Amino acid sequence: MNIVVCISQVPDTTTKVTVAPDGKKISSAGVKFILNPYDEFALEEGLQLRAKYGGSVTAVTVGGDSAKEILRTALAMGVDKAVLIKDDERADSFGVAHNLAEAAREADIAILGRQSIDFDSYGTAAMTAELLNLPSASMVSKLSIDGTKVVAECDIDGGKETIELSLPCVISVQKGLNEPRYPKLPDIMKAKSKPIEERASAGVAPRVRTLSMELPKSSRIGKVLGDSDADIQELVRLLHEEAKAI
Amino acid sequence: MSTILVYLESQGNGLKRSSLEAITAAVDTGYTVIGLLADGKEENVQAAAEYGLTKCLLAKHPLLAEKSSPVAASAIAQAARYSQANYVMASANSNGKEIAPRVAVKLQAGYIPDAISLESSAGSIIAKRPAYAGKAIVSVQISTQVGVITLRPNVFTAKKRSASLTVEEFSPEITTEDIRARVTGVSKNEGRLDVSEADIIVSGGRGLKAAENYNLIESLAQVLGGAVGSSRAVVDAGWRPHSEQIGQTGKTVSPSLYFACGISGAIQHLAGMSTSKIIVAINKDKDAPIFKVADYGIVGDILEVLPKLTEALRRTLNK
Numbered sequence: 001m002n003i004v005v006c007i008s009q010v011p012d013t014t015t016k017v018t019v020a021p022d023g024k025k026i027s028s029a030g031v032k033f034i035l036n037p038y039d040e041f042a043l044e045e046g047l048q049l050r051a052k053y054g055g056s057v058t059a060v061t062v063g064g065d066s067a068k069e070i071l072r073t074a075l076a077m078g079v080d081k082a083v084l085i086k087d088d089e090r091a092d093s094f095g096v097a098h099n100l101a102e103a104a105r106e107a108d109i110a111i112l113g114r115q116s117i118d119f120d121s122y123g124t125a126a127m128t129a130e131l132l133n134l135p136s137a138s139m140v141s142k143l144s145i146d147g148t149k150v151v152a153e154c155d156i157d158g159g160k161e162t163i164e165l166s167l168p169c170v171i172s173v174q175k176g177l178n179e180p181r182y183p184k185l186p187d188i189m190k191a192k193s194k195p196i197e198e199r200a201s202a203g204v205a206p207r208v209r210t211l212s213m214e215l216p217k218s219s220r221i222g223k224v225l226g227d228s229d230a231d232i233q234e235l236v237r238l239l240h241e242e243a244k245a246i
Numbered sequence: 247m248s249t250i251l252v253y254l255e256s257q258g259n260g261l262k263r264s265s266l267e268a269i270t271a272a273v274d275t276g277y278t279v280i281g282l283l284a285d286g287k288e289e290n291v292q293a294a295a296e297y298g299l300t301k302c303l304l305a306k307h308p309l310l311a312e313k314s315s316p317v318a319a320s321a322i323a324q325a326a327r328y329s330q331a332n333y334v335m336a337s338a339n340s341n342g343k344e345i346a347p348r349v350a351v352k353l354q355a356g357y358i359p360d361a362i363s364l365e366s367s368a369g370s371i372i373a374k375r376p377a378y379a380g381k382a383i384v385s386v387q388i389s390t391q392v393g394v395i396t397l398r399p400n401v402f403t404a405k406k407r408s409a410s411l412t413v414e415e416f417s418p419e420i421t422t423e424d425i426r427a428r429v430t431g432v433s434k435n436e437g438r439l440d441v442s443e444a445d446i447i448v449s450g451g452r453g454l455k456a457a458e459n460y461n462l463i464e465s466l467a468q469v470l471g472g473a474v475g476s477s478r479a480v481v482d483a484g485w486r487p488h489s490e491q492i493g494q495t496g497k498t499v500s501p502s503l504y505f506a507c508g509i510s511g512a513i514q515h516l517a518g519m520s521t522s523k524i525i526v527a528i529n530k531d532k533d534a535p536i537f538k539v540a541d542y543g544i545v546g547d548i549l550e551v552l553p554k555l556t557e558a559l560r561r562t563l564n565k
């Protein structure tokens with residue numbers, strides 16, 4: 001089975017976001033970049049599928065040189081091959097999907113994290129699938145493959161749905177699908193000297209322009225009360241009469 | 247004439263609230279708005295007239311009954327071409343998030359997911375959307391001829407305004423080839439309102455001290471008719487399912503009213519709920535970061551405050 005896992009590098013979840021001088025993106029000063037948390041499940045699933053069905057796992061990312069770091073993590077976890085599609089200019093989601101589709105053209109299955117926690121578009125898997133004219137399933141929390149038949153259990157608003165599709169396909173995975181392995185120290189050391197294949201970005205024109213970035217305005221009422229019975233009654237009154245929220 | 251095609255979804259004999267929100271958001275831009283319903287009958291659409299929709303396409307094809315997102319995407323793209331839409335809009339619910347990216351590829355359109363505001367400016371639309379789970383807001387604009395935009399549920403309030411509605415049947419071309427992924431089963435969390443669909447959310451955190459104390463959260467949620475949410479800490483501790491987790495690695499929500507009970511307010515949690523309209527925090531630590539984003543706060547032990555608050559609300563709401 002030819003398995004391609006698409007991963008991305010994102011700011012650590014503890015990052016306090018500040019806006020860069022250009023007013024359009026976050027300032028990267030002092031920001032720690034990590035492997036997108038959901039991509040750990042994608043990599044693990046790829047490795048487990050290889051263990052079951054044989055074949056190879058290729059990890060692909062679109063980004064600058066710094067993104068090699070997450071490819072090293074993927075290699076340490078056990079992928080066979082790592083590919084960096086060089087794109088220093090931050091591509092929009094279509095640009096990323098276009099590059100990923102090119103890299104996954106020969107894949108039996110392409111696996112992504114359910115969302116990348118920077119731009120949260122949730123759209124890259126479906127976009128990649130559409131570009132490849134393949135079926136897809138998103139937010140997969142359970143997966144079974146029998147021959148070319150794929151059954152995926154997917155999280156939807158307020159429940160789950162079961163989707164039947166066939167290989168080749170694209171899936172995005174959710175927490176709960178598996179328990180990602182921790183790379184062992186010797187594997188981390190070995191990964192440092194493994195090759196990373198670099199490819200040029202297809203360089204498609206961006207379809208969405210970012211005009212500006214701002215921090216959310218907080219205009220909260222900010223009334224803090226104690227915990228006496230009178231305070232609790234006052235909170236109920238405020239919610240009812242002032243905020244009209246109940 | 248600039249036109250927006252809004253993808254509508256049926257619920258019972260009417261439309262989902264998120265679809266009514268999408269109609270309102272689209273009408274507010276000043277564009278001509280055309281609806282598209284692909285999963286219901288004419289009677290489902292009638293409710294939309296009360297929200298200012300003047301025209302709706304009713305897609306008819308036997309294969310639309312197959313629940314398949316590529317099929318829905320194909321029908322929407324065809325309707326967008328047919329109505330010469332400049333924009334296609336849909337709710338950013340789980341269905342919309344799955345279908346809209348495909349529509350964008352089919353129409354060679356730019357795609358803006360999860361918009362929280364729309365502004366019509368010089369013949370195009372500028373949308374704001376959260377990034378980094380709400381830690382930042384970006385203003386974005388589509389640079390292609392056609393654009394696809396999904397709208398975050400619960401952010402745009404559906405407004406009533408009467409209109410006379412014309413319904414036109416529309417027959418998309420769909421082949422069995424299009425059905426390569428289909429939904430074969432759905433299980434709803436019976437009796438449990440999901441945080442992504444809720445107008446009121448009551449969330450608990452580590453301050454509850456033990457899983458069994460979660461009944462305090464559930465009682466409050468029940469009195470308010472709200473959903474139960476959780477901080478990452480309690481999900482990681484195995485007290486609650488991941489489907490309830492709110493925050494950067496869980497769900498991002500914007501209810502009208504959000505209760506954070508015994509949640510200190512780690513930056514990842516704040517990211518997931520800071521766009522809520524009214525935020526109430528209950529925490530015994532007066533310096534907890536959650537109070538910085540709260541409209542109303544109670545400094546106290548939630549194990550003592552919650553039963554009293556639930557009772558006081560029950561009396562006020564007469565339940």
